[in-house]
Amino acid sequence: MENDYCLQYREGPANISRMSSNRVEAFSDGVLAIIITIMVLELKVPHEASLEALANLVPVFSSYVLSFLYVGIYWNNHHHLFHSTKQVSAGILWANLHLLFWLSLFPFFTAWMGENHLAPVPTAAYGVVLLMAAVAYYILQLAIIAHQGPKSLLATALGSDWKGKLSPLGYISGILLAFVSPWISGALYAFMAAIWLIPDRRISRVLERDEK
Amino acid sequence: MENDYCLQYREGPANISRMSSNRVEAFSDGVLAIIITIMVLELKVPHEASLEALANLVPVFSSYVLSFLYVGIYWNNHHHLFHSTKQVSAGILWANLHLLFWLSLFPFFTAWMGENHLAPVPTAAYGVVLLMAAVAYYILQLAIIAHQGPKSLLATALGSDWKGKLSPLGYISGILLAFVSPWISGALYAFMAAIWLIPDRRISRVLERDEK
Amino acid sequence: MENDYCLQYREGPANISRMSSNRVEAFSDGVLAIIITIMVLELKVPHEASLEALANLVPVFSSYVLSFLYVGIYWNNHHHLFHSTKQVSAGILWANLHLLFWLSLFPFFTAWMGENHLAPVPTAAYGVVLLMAAVAYYILQLAIIAHQGPKSLLATALGSDWKGKLSPLGYISGILLAFVSPWISGALYAFMAAIWLIPDRRISRVLERDEK
């Protein structure tokens, strides 16, 4: 197997219409790097120079940490996903932009939830954005599998996607429970992040088995 | 055809004055990634934690979605354009910066239109920016064709550029209709985005025919 | 001459301490892309939806256009500069960060000058930042020439650097004239940008002569 990035040029004009996954990854990297960083701009600098001023920011900071983790997790999984993808179709491209759209809403909803100290509506709304990002990620997986065929490595590797199936349930529970106790929702969102923190070894497992 | 990026180095000092298109694409990618992401900073986090607060943001959100789509479309088409371009002239470079300039105004005019709930003047102004970006894109195409010659692949591929010709008409209609009913303008802008969502297959079609 | 990027890896551990210029260019590209884009965040969205509201922003917009041009010019020249540079020393690295520092102040001083409708002090301050960026660029050139030796291509190419010598004079005049008439300073800054808009052909000319 050859370097796809070089191939792209060596093959010449015929491949003008095809876009290599490198390009999409670089653009997604850029967007994710910006999302993860500009969230900090929503942390409004307090006018007082006291520890109390900082203590008041604890919910805002906690939301920031949570969203930082989620964007980190998406960045991580996004790469594992695209590592098994050499060329992208228009469908994959737009599925990817769809995912980036929902992730781009993280700074707004993180700030809304944090500034309102986990009030019910913002906490539920944050869960909706988490849910939509998870749905968008799922659609992106389907688009890649559709492009590669059902027997692709990715399709096999994702066979037992228990995390991907559990996550939406967790987010939906969080959305509903926000109207009972938003703190439970917050804990649930944090827990769902924790189970994703362990990087996705599904793909590597299948491949290692394959190599034997 | 060889990898231009590698050539750039293999040829040695003689190519110092030439800039490969990779560099321009990377910089444009960076700017587009930032534009698409910082628009979200114009979504001001409401102080109330109610659904009504969120409902009030519907026009702002809709503007955001529309602009996100437009930047996504420009990113997509930009790459298709530069994929057929190996080396860039000073003219191409400045034509590209000119396009990025108009795209950089999207966050401002998106926010102005959204916050004023599609009032006539901001809605017309948004259309002007869409129009100017389309004009800048057209100039960029001309600059690339001028560099490659009239018989270039790009020139052939763009022969029947009905989308490129229809878009300015759509934007001009939107600008004028904003003073009758800005909502028609909004719908028109959304419709023009929709016809661009289908990625540009003109170039690929010509090339595929060529290969036969 | 071989692909430096590949060399970097093929040579193995011995090159750990050397940093290829690609890396520095990529980081600089990122910073310049962000500077050129976040300046738009300083354009505060007016609350009124009238043409007058937009007309009031003309000085702010003009400053934005001017600074956009300057960052575009620096990006352009920066690449011409680094194209002739394969490996960077610590000195080059810090000279480059020093240049980026002054460029990073563009958004602040652009906004200050624009919002105060070219009042004397902000207009002079803007000139100081332009001057410091030009000085930083000059230091960067010296650092690169010091690394490559006085007979390097760059040193030869820059022999008759009339633009580089004229610019500081223009900025200093602008700074002083700001206290007489800031509009003359503004026109002078715009004029200095205009003479830089023509890309730097010095390096290419020398090289083309060399090849004959």
Next chain:
Amino acid sequence: MENDYCLQYREGPANISRMSSNRVEAFSDGVLAIIITIMVLELKVPHEASLEALANLVPVFSSYVLSFLYVGIYWNNHHHLFHSTKQVSAGILWANLHLLFWLSLFPFFTAWMGENHLAPVPTAAYGVVLLMAAVAYYILQLAIIAHQGPKSLLATALGSDWKGKLSPLGYISGILLAFVSPWISGALYAFMAAIWLIPDRRISRVLERDEK
């Protein structure tokens, strides 16, 4: 030793689960470029057009310069660190995100310290963030050494890491002294930056010795 980036593709599917360090560096570069640039957004443009208005900003500007230097230093050392790393484990990846997290708090705490003219609590808080970033960098080094083995080049090179050992002491002193005189803390933070400004030659020294 071969180009890892090329290997990644040539080896084919088997390497899906491994992430090359290039990717991590590119993402970190993006985040660092954004952090170093958006800090300038915390410099609030004054409404008055006088020199006094600018003079009032001296503490804010000084904080900005200090943080700019620190992010520059981290960017510099980060590359020296990853240059000796070809492939990254999940541990390295999360240790890297952990470092980026603390660096992402720089803009907030820089602004808080600057706007309060180095009041005790914000100055101490700034020191805590410097300390945590240093700790995160140390953990990242451990994660890389754990991945490469105790006899790796990096482990040898870092043997006499006096700067890495001195820095936390300096930051802790700064945190405590902030309650006595925050200006001493500020001077101490600036001094710690100064000793890091000299790029990390430890790794290169060991390697050069190795080559002989």
